[in-house]
Each structure stands twice: as structure tokens, then as C-alpha cells.
Amino acid sequence: MRQMMTAAALAAATALSCAGTAYATDLEVTHWWTSGGEAAAVAELAKAFDATGNKWVDGAIAGSGGTARPIMISRITGGDPMGATQFNHGRQAEELIQAGLMRDLTDVATKEKWTEVVRPKSLLDSCTVGGKIYCVPVNIHSWQWLWLSNEAFAKAGVPVPKNWDEYVAAAPALEKAGIVPLAVGGQAWQAAGAFDVLMMAVGGTDAFLKVNKDKDATFAAGPEIAKVFKAADAARKMAKNTNVQDWNQATNMVITGKAGGQIMGDWAQGEFQVAGKVAGKDYTCLPGLGMNATIATAGDAFYFPLLKDADKAKAQEVLAETLLDPKTQVAFNLKKGSLPVRGDVDLTAANDCMKKGLDILAKGSVIQWTDQLLSQDTQKQKEDLFSEFFAKQDLTVEEAQKRFAAIIAKAD
Incomplete structure (x- = not known):
């Protein structure tokens, strides 16, 4: 009798266990986070999702977003969708949504009260198309930073700069000490991003918006943006011996x-x-290049292609909820170096640079970035131009500015 009762109890326990994980399944998640810091951060997302009884199947694609996005899009449009995929929240998934290939997450967002916890509001706005929410923002990433090696400046015998102008002035001393003043890799998006940051820092917020939001080509061809190109010219001269990709x-x-x-x-x-480096001791960070302490509320988000498999569709909902769980937000963003999208999480463990970002965010000194303001076609044209500008020292600033204004004139 005891054996029968034990067997019955075991069967009942097994049934309850199965009921609790009825929808547990593998879910492939694609992204382009492959560097050391990025891999450590994405591991936190995987650990949190695996804890739900589901399984994160990592679909990392080596290279930048420019390399990964075409592969991701091709799979979705070709009928081989993943369970979830990273994009930058903004306009990158716009055509996929319009084609009816991406899942509407409005019900999940309503149940989890995302509108009450996600800050700033523009993050969810960037996920919203036709009044429906199609993505989960997971962080606030800002481009507007200058990272400085305290060791390099000590070796060169000059103080660590407090702004872009001091940095440019210190370049000759760095070169004399055998140090590359400014590191800019060979990927096109790095050159274009650096120029955008210079526009914000040197030109100012109003100039940045006139060009990228208002698409004012006349202004883009004028004297204010000429100052930005002068700064970009200094940057490419400082970066000419980087020799990395x-x-x-x-x-x-x-x-x-x-x-x-x-x-x-x-x-x-x-x-x-x-690398075990400590902010404020081993390296210095200057938001807005020390000239305009404003950050962009851009970043990463996850989109969910429509799936026919009911279990995987349920797992998508679980992943969407997990990505915005307070504990997941803290663990992920502390490793990623980004700011959380939730305004109700404890970040006492934040380092010196993250605290600077949080302070700027609290003051409301935020702006939408180019991923949110310009189409991918326009972004690609800019990348092509600035990749050439940084690679070819003989491309004059006047010619480059003329070509840039022509891009802005046709921008969408």
C-alpha cells in the first residue's frame, strides 16, 4: 500500500511539475553582442530566462549591427524566424512591422505596466507603431562619451583633459610619447558615430536637431556645421595610426x-x-566630450517575430517579461555599461561613469539619437561618407560638408 501511495504521490508531483512548465521550450535569441563585456552582459539575460524553465539558445552573430541586421532580417523575411532578436529601438524594424512579420506586445506591456516603469517615455514611443508596442527596450545606450586612458596621459606628461579642446591640445604630447591620440576602428559606423557625437558636443543640441530632426540641408551646409567638420578633421588626424578594425x-x-x-x-x-579597470582611477569618462553633458536615449531592444509554435509563442511572452524584470535590469546593465530603462531599480553598485549618466538622465538632459531620427538608408549614406572621410586625409572638409548636406537634403 505504501508503495502504491508513494507511486501515486510521485505521479501527482510529476503532473504538477509538468503543468508548471507546460510551455517550457528552447527559444533562439539572435544578437550582435560578442565582445568580452557584451558576452558577460548577455549571459545575465540568458541566466534569468533559463531560470523560468525555458532555455535561451544563443544566436550571437559576430560583427557589428551593420553585419548582423541583414542576416536577421533575411531570416525573418525568408520564413526562418528566430524566437527573438536584438535591434536598436527606433526605425530598424519598421519595414518588418509594416509587413506584418513581428509580434504585437501590447497585451504583455499592458499587463506588466511598462508605461509606468519605463523611462524616459521616448523609449516605448520608439517601440510603438500604429499605437501598438512591438519591442522591449532593455537599456539606455548613449554614444556621447569620450573615454580617456589616465596611464597614457601620465606617460605623455600632460594632465588628463577635461574637455575636447584640451584633448586636441594634448595630442602632440601623446604622439611624441608614441601613443595614438584617438582610437577609431575601421568599421564605418564608428566614424559616422564619432562625427554625430562631435556635432552634439561642438555644434550643440540645437544644431544637432536642426540637421537630424528637421533635415535642414541649408543649415547643414552652413558655418555652424563647418565648425563640426573642423573638429572632425582634427579627430581624423589624431586617429590616423589606429590600425584596428x-x-x-x-x-x-x-x-x-x-x-x-x-x-x-x-x-x-x-x-x-x-579588464578590471576602475572608473575615475584607471580611466576617465567625459559625457558630451566635456562640452555638452547631454545623452541620447537610444539603446537596445528585443523584437519578437511571429511564430506558429504555441509553446514558443508563450516563451516569447515569458522572455519579454523577464527582460524588464528589475533584477534582470540591474544585473544586465551593470555588466553592459548602459543605464536601465526602469526608473525603480537600485543601482547603488553603479560606478563613477554610470553615476554621471544617471545624473544626466535625472536632470532630463536627454535627446533622441540618429537611429530614431533617420532612416537606415540615410544612416548608411552617412556611414559611407565618414568612413571615406576618416580613411582619406585628402578628402577636404569643404567637399565632405557639401556631400553631407546633400545627404541631409534627401534624408527621411
């Missing part, structure tokens, strides 16, 4: 003191962290 290789030059600095988004922080 990937952004994290350029970051490593700063980490090891081979380069004085790098204009790069706050995701660079993850690389410093993996």
Missing part, C-alpha cells in the same frame, strides 16, 4: 594605454570592467 579593439588600445582616448558609446564600459 573592431570597436572593442580600439577600446583595448585605451585600456592598455596605447591610445589616449576613444569616442564611443557607454558600452565601452563593459570592456573596461572585464
